[in-house]
Structures are given as structure tokens and as C-alpha cells.
Amino acid sequence: MKLLTSAILIATILAAASAQAQDIAAGERSWNKCRACHQIGETAKNGVGPHLNGLFGRHTGEVEGYSYSAANKAANLTWDEAIFAEYIKDPKAKIPGTKMVFAGIKNEKEIADLTAFLKQFGKDGKKL
Numbered sequence: 001m002k003l004l005t006s007a008i009l010i011a012t013i014l015a016a017a018s019a020q021a022q023d024i025a026a027g028e029r030s031w032n033k034c035r036a037c038h039q040i041g042e043t044a045k046n047g048v049g050p051h052l053n054g055l056f057g058r059h060t061g062e063v064e065g066y067s068y069s070a071a072n073k074a075a076n077l078t079w080d081e082a083i084f085a086e087y088i089k090d091p092k093a094k095i096p097g098t099k100m101v102f103a104g105i106k107n108e109k110e111i112a113d114l115t116a117f118l119k120q121f122g123k124d125g126k127k128l
């Protein structure tokens with residue numbers, strides 16, 4: 001009986017781990033929509049948009065050396081999952097006057113996957 005319980009527990013853990021891996025892989029595909037303008041990772045630099053290392057916990061307009069719009073700087077938000085989800089659905093609705101030209105991602109699952117992908121990268125661009 002104990003053995004069976006352990007086997008079920010291990011199977012559950014493995015299933016959860018693989019579901020998470022899939023989400024990050026899907027998020028990486030979604031990231032392709034951002035790559036024309038944003039970089040992430042250890043060698044990330046600012047491009048058309050600021051680098052997105054350590055995004056969650058960052059304040060709007062915080063990346064040094066990036067020339068933000070007045071609207072983005074004045075938005076006065078700290079990026080967390082809920083704020084990011086609202087923003088990425090429709091950037092111009094969340095931050096009117098943003099210079100980010102992006103139609104948005106409406107699909108909740110895609111937003112969750114993209115969030116999981118972005119969350120891997122710490123402030124220094126290394127995977128956490």
C-alpha cells in the first residue's frame with residue numbers, strides 16, 4: 001500500500017514537472033513575437049524596447065540607458081503577473097501613450113506560458 005502511494009506521488013510530481021516544461025517551451029515560441037524589439041538573457045541589450053531581464057518586480061521605466069516614453073515612465077507600476085497580463089493583452093489600453101507598437105496577446109494560456117518563460121531570467125539575465 002505504501003509503495004502504491006509513493007508510486008502515485010512520483011507520477012503526479014513527474015506530470016506536474018512536464019506540464020511546466022511544456023509551458024516554458026510554449027512561452028519561448030510566444031517570445032518570438034517580442035524578439036524583434038526586446039532581448040532577454042545574459043547578453044541582452046536594449047533594442048527598440050528595453051531588455052526584459054528580471055522583469056517581474058521591476059518598476060515601469062526602470063532600465064538604465066533606455067529612452068522610455070514619458071507615458072511608460074509615468075505609469076508608476078511594478079510589474080507582477082496580473083499587471084503584465086493586462087498590459088500584454090492591450091499595451092495601449094494599460095499604458096496610454098506607450099511607444100510599444102504591439103497588437104497584444106489575448107489568449108490567457110499563451111500569456112501564462114509567456115510569463116513562465118520570462119520569469120526564468122533574473123536581473124543579470126541568468127536563469128534562476
Ligand code: HEC
Binds near residue numbers: 033097
Ligand atoms: C515593435 C516593437 C515591440 C514589440 C514587438 C514588443 N515590444 Fe515591448 N516595448 C517596445 C517598446 C518601444 C517599449 C518601450 C515603451 C515606452 O517607452 O513607451 C516596450 C516596453 C515593454 C515593456 C515595459 C518595460 C518597462 O521596463 O517598463 C514590457 C513589459 C514589454 N514591452 C513586453 C513585451 C513583450 C512580452 C512582447 C512580446 C509579446 C513585446 N513587448 C513586444 C517595443 C516592442
